[in-house]
Amino acid sequence: DRLGFPEVIYGASKPLPVLRDILQSYQEKGLNALATKVQAEKGQVLTQEFAGSHYDETSGAFLLKKIESDESESNGVAILSAGTSDLYVVNEAYYTLQFLGCHAARYNDIGIAGIHRLLGKVEELKKYKVLIVVAGFEGALPTAVGGLLPQPIIAVPASVGYGVSEGGQVALNTMLASCANGISVVNIDNGYGAAMAAYRILANAS
Amino acid sequence: DRLGFPEVIYGASKPLPVLRDILQSYQEKGLNALATKVQAEKGQVLTQEFAGSHYDETSGAFLLKKIESDESESNGVAILSAGTSDLYVVNEAYYTLQFLGCHAARYNDIGIAGIHRLLGKVEELKKYKVLIVVAGFEGALPTAVGGLLPQPIIAVPASVGYGVSEGGQVALNTMLASCANGISVVNIDNGYGAAMAAYRILANAS
Amino acid sequence: DRLGFPEVIYGASKPLPVLRDILQSYQEKGLNALATKVQAEKGQVLTQEFAGSHYDETSGAFLLKKIESDESESNGVAILSAGTSDLYVVNEAYYTLQFLGCHAARYNDIGIAGIHRLLGKVEELKKYKVLIVVAGFEGALPTAVGGLLPQPIIAVPASVGYGVSEGGQVALNTMLASCANGISVVNIDNGYGAAMAAYRILANAS
Amino acid sequence: DRLGFPEVIYGASKPLPVLRDILQSYQEKGLNALATKVQAEKGQVLTQEFAGSHYDETSGAFLLKKIESDESESNGVAILSAGTSDLYVVNEAYYTLQFLGCHAARYNDIGIAGIHRLLGKVEELKKYKVLIVVAGFEGALPTAVGGLLPQPIIAVPASVGYGVSEGGQVALNTMLASCANGISVVNIDNGYGAAMAAYRILANAS
Amino acid sequence: DRLGFPEVIYGASKPLPVLRDILQSYQEKGLNALATKVQAEKGQVLTQEFAGSHYDETSGAFLLKKIESDESESNGVAILSAGTSDLYVVNEAYYTLQFLGCHAARYNDIGIAGIHRLLGKVEELKKYKVLIVVAGFEGALPTAVGGLLPQPIIAVPASVGYGVSEGGQVALNTMLASCANGISVVNIDNGYGAAMAAYRILANAS
């Protein structure tokens, strides 16, 4: 708050009554609030208890006050992902940015197994100020994006995969060791952190 | 190059004759070049062979053409570090930024064991557009900086420490799991990558 | 027992009939008993079978004879935690100390993301003889406490977090590698062990 | 031998006298022999002791009888590598294939940081029956090759890199988790094994 | 597709409606489709919704159009496995090959604990062009096969075992470190990848 960032609630390990109390205290102050990684059972109850709220089941993001977003006007942030399995991370970043007043564009399923899908989007992607890139399995998408586009790139490993890639650690390490220059990385599945890093760039570096 | 980034040579695993050849080809084209993580024995030979070059033994950065920097005028990037042991990473970031035409300020030894050292610098640090924060051991400095300053923060874990923190993996994981929002992270000891990430922000996001 | 410590029962991997038998043998000898990490299904049955017992569902601590505690009088041990998610560990320490005749004070949710919450408590915290500090994610709270207060500090990593911090290993390593001096650490989620370490200090070192 | 494969000697952990004895017994039978990963000090002595032998210092491969190779005629195997740092693995594969009577082509330094270097070679690479692809750091080259070319691909992780990629484990895992289909992988730095796998394909699958 | 490989759908992390949509779009184009690692609940629904489809519950492979296979005529690929516990991986490879028009033979339960079972099959196995070898626990079967047969061998570690071998990492590492020459390896449980690697050999290397 002191730095201009609204506080965000980590929903995963808080029981329903605790979440309800925190949200109510925000509501009473007339503030909006964002809780992340809220599990489905808790999210569904909260949606019914708080009128005007919005719960995204894919990511577990819960917004106390739904925000109408007009994505077509936005060119601040694009969120790219390798496959539809990564959508839960994409959406956490998307709703965090929306909560911060920034409407992001989403480009799903442009993983490098079919590199033409990415190549066909390069020109269009040049208009965004910051790129968030999500990938699971071997996590190679940020490397490819970094070789094709000059913007700041925040890479997010997704815990999608099996065998050696189960849990997202391989995707994380690939992104950290990437030979494409200047890619920075956040924790596995941390769409929220990627959104905040993008927001720090948009809000302060210009 | 295609994206406006000059190519940087990874010096650590290249034998001296290979490095010499690559540098000569740059020299012949009238270009400057940067080689990173060049070991002392190789760096000392190259410095003598290439007139006008500069070799920083602390970081292993080798610049084909020395660049005169006027740090006092700069307010693009500040590089903060927890202790004097982290200087080898700080300098890799510093010389990479210099090579890219960006003169960074260095704030060494402001680790959180003596938090007053950091607190005393907060006002001054507000003027920089991007903060690079280097720390070894448990790597807690970026968290502290992230709670005090609103700029984009690129955290670099240093392989400084012993026992569980040997090799830098604990510092890396602390930075990735940091409860301070919006911190993004590069590979252990990757001063070069942090500099490139800062450069992407300075060059494109404004 | 031989050292003046009552034996504590590890409840997690004991089936209900085994736990019941052990508790009955204590009851028959007129002794109180503590079982830790008793799962909810088992705890609820035991509460009904043993009159006068107390089961704390948050931590899984089961006390054969409930103890009335008068926390306001106590200044032996304070248990600090970073967030409400850590309460399950806090309570295991709390009930273990209660069982040992020591009434601890609890300070929840004073994690360093909002460092002012901790700073506002520093004076008050000076009165305790021993501090137990619980934190998940990157586990930085004990470092901050260690830089502000001179007492013995027993740090407990909590298995709260996701991605690299899942399972509590990052919090553990951060605490072990902490640059704040003289912090000692117990196993992940081991509120019981932290309480015993505090008790050893209170009972013997004076 | 029984399967038509000549036995290959693992040189790294054998002292010089042991290696000498083994090589002499081959020489006496009039056979050629290959020793891999022979360290420089041992290789130099052996080269002088065995007339007509060949020692490749980059890879440590030692051939009892030098083989004249006519690379221009060959289109069995191409060995691709991401950077010049990977040459030590490339050459181990190259000399193993030479020993087996198969002259391989080498394409060095076509890593995906400069994807145009690879794209420019795709047509030419179509003529080879098997592709061996070597890469260190994040090891993404085989994924890119696998998306562009239909041949059998044997990926070899190189222990080139630092931080999380030190030792080659990240490159290995990236190759195993690759979203490009049908890539198979051998041990880190195992150029010999990749060559044998290629040889099994060339010799048997046609 | 561009390389002659039909695209295969990763079913594990896609919700039912997403899978249904993708399959319908294939059906509308008159194409067959393969989805791998489809969980039982999803697979059973899809089987009923798509007439003429086939779902193999053991492996989770779902074929949009069932393929009648005539195994007796085939001598392209044999899939060997150490025990009946490995069947889920065997079948993923089997159905992927069937989808690609290649009918594989399956040899289950010939693990090296009873080495005579393998020895009794050696002559018969010589007729196949490629061998896929699946094993869990310590994963030693590919080593034994590699010492007895000269064909290309693609080893697949299975996540079967407990203690140190839980999750398949030991089987993977054993296969990578195997002293039998020329064995190449795919990800843990990746029957699909092994089939694709075999297909690359059959389709291109001859």
Added chain:
Amino acid sequence: DRLGFPEVIYGASKPLPVLRDILQSYQEKGLNALATKVQAEKGQVLTQEFAGSHYDETSGAFLLKKIESDESESNGVAILSAGTSDLYVVNEAYYTLQFLGCHAARYNDIGIAGIHRLLGKVEELKKYKVLIVVAGFEGALPTAVGGLLPQPIIAVPASVGYGVSEGGQVALNTMLASCANGISVVNIDNGYGAAMAAYRILANAS
């Protein structure tokens, strides 16, 4: 300093000139100083440059002003170790305590392979207020001590051992998982941290 703890210098990763400067600044202020983990080459030079200093080569501890200790009078802290190989850790704790004005007793080589050596000391050990217990290999000594003595116990894993116990991680984990109650643990080889933890107990808990 603010908490009454003198700052201690981490000597391992500081070059000689840096160490010299820091020590001189202390000397000029008339203060004593302690540097830990100073390598032999650096320690020997510093001993000659600073008159009245003391360097312990076993542990690498460097004291700016040598302190005369009268161990026979002390009963604050006993430092126990499993074998003579652990002496480098024992001495780091010993000189840190000496620097803090506390003269510790040392009991070397009482590891549990010969449990009678420990049993014979139990009565004598009862007089100390705090026990520091150092062990390498499987690190079982603190468990044995914890079952026999009631004082606060600070366990220090030593990086002594080979195979699975190389680096000290097994000793660390054994100490953390110990079934002896109330043992707390510091980082591998961290004699300094154990001394500070003991000092916090002696100085504050009474």
Added chain:
Amino acid sequence: DRLGFPEVIYGASKPLPVLRDILQSYQEKGLNALATKVQAEKGQVLTQEFAGSHYDETSGAFLLKKIESDESESNGVAILSAGTSDLYVVNEAYYTLQFLGCHAARYNDIGIAGIHRLLGKVEELKKYKVLIVVAGFEGALPTAVGGLLPQPIIAVPASVGYGVSEGGQVALNTMLASCANGISVVNIDNGYGAAMAAYRILANAS
């Protein structure tokens, strides 16, 4: 079989019909059979289907023909365990030995937290030819036994514990690194393997 060992069936990953078929084929040949790690649901069905069989739910051991054991006469093998939580491993070893015609004695709950329990049994334990020792958490019991008794000792780590000791890896490593001499170790939870190792000693070494 060839070596005089009856084959034992690994039950954990075999579905019920597969287990039933295998057991029936043994029954038809008039042989007894042992299946290990059979889950409760499967074990209960099999017990009802095979008259005269015996299923031990604690360990999951299933014996096709129940064996009457006369433990009082036996002095071949003693199975010691640290706590009642380890009983599932103890019983797997016990029933495997019974199947092999060897009646073992069981000594539960003699862990080193209460070393007197073990000390009180030392004389009695001297009569056994082989000792199997099971322990979870930090796994220190075999070290203590090895220092007190001269027989062959087979240590079995149990996957009992939490935090760093979850899964049994710490107990395993402690046993491998034990300073007590001549302890050999089997896989985590591998009561079956320990029994076979004991049987090899009893049957062959005399």
Added chain:
Amino acid sequence: DRLGFPEVIYGASKPLPVLRDILQSYQEKGLNALATKVQAEKGQVLTQEFAGSHYDETSGAFLLKKIESDESESNGVAILSAGTSDLYVVNEAYYTLQFLGCHAARYNDIGIAGIHRLLGKVEELKKYKVLIVVAGFEGALPTAVGGLLPQPIIAVPASVGYGVSEGGQVALNTMLASCANGISVVNIDNGYGAAMAAYRILANAS
């Protein structure tokens, strides 16, 4: 000693003067002594200082009094190894057994890459009471031996190999997870421990 085992000195981390003192105290008592893993520089000095001593440079074993062994008469223990690289472990076991009065037979270089070498020895190997089996890389030799011979088998992983098998952990895990029954395992490179385990069997189990 109390159990009839002479104490053995761990030489690796003891400086020369400490080793000399310990050995002298044994010499003065007229006892023989064994020190293991003594590095070459120390071993050579000790050999010259102690007349009649024996130092085996391959393994680092130092015997205070050389023992004349008559291997031909012995059939207690055979030590098998996969390759000549494993000799350093073989010899540690050999000299430990010699020190204990047991003359072992050594069978080197019978690894399973050339399974006929092992098969040709099976009859001869039947005469030994205990088999010690050493292997590096993927460590498969004990599995093969266990399937062919009925004696007690003590497996020793050697830290021989590269890539995933560097350090011996893969060989260790393969041996622990082995599907051959009744193999027990000691620490990586622990020839001493294997010898002691064999000695326990020979001395007590008959």
